[in-house]
Amino acid sequence: MPTPHRTWSTTRKPLFLGLAVALAAGLLGLVSYLATAPDGAASDTPATRATEGTDPDVRRELAELARRDAGDKLALGRTDAPVVLIEYADFQCGYCGKFARDTEPELIKRYVEDGTLRIEWRNFPIFGEASEAAARAAWAAGRQDRFWAFHRAAYAEDAKEKGFGKARLRTLAGQAGVKDLDRFARDSASPAAAEAVRADREQAYGIGATSTPSFLINGRPVAGAQPTAVFTQAVEEAAAEAANVGSAGNDAGDPAK
16 A cells, blocks of 8 residues: 655645544544445444544534535536535445445436535545556546546446556546547646646545545545445435525524524
């Protein structure tokens, strides 16, 4: 496993603030265990109960990691969506593939399409050179607006068994509808691709993630490829919380209230 980066992106303030880091690391450190839990496992696990009790200040700090950038090629959904799900994942991770095939399409259909949810992907390659190459390739596909199509191709059933060598990545790009494959190859090998992947990975390590997939839903850590119901519940609760905060703010500013 790569050595964690110890610095932070200059575009964001540090999260290394004692409690926030310790708590986030503890919560997301349970990913390896939860990712191997059987399908349909009860959501009332120690990790779920722990995240429900996350300090509000910590959750606010983690929620601020959402970029909400209209130009983000690795994101789906409205920039002003009340809920943002950040996913830290590796293309060689079997459980990331399971989430991509079984759960993510349902979240997109139910919540992204109606404007409730925004999904922001973070490349978190932790399984060696092939993972790094796939992450750079995904970023390069995004330069031609084909990241999510590449994502689907790379996470198709049995796709990872075929490997992520240079020729295979080019094939996946073609399947994803990337038009300029020569540009794709150049972009994949560029310093910009390496920097983008490094920044995502650094952010993941910065909040204590050590395994994939790891998620933040409006700052609430969710560990592993848990059943779809766990994610739908988390999204709906986050949306309700956001609506309550908005209502409270409107009431406070209305003299008639």
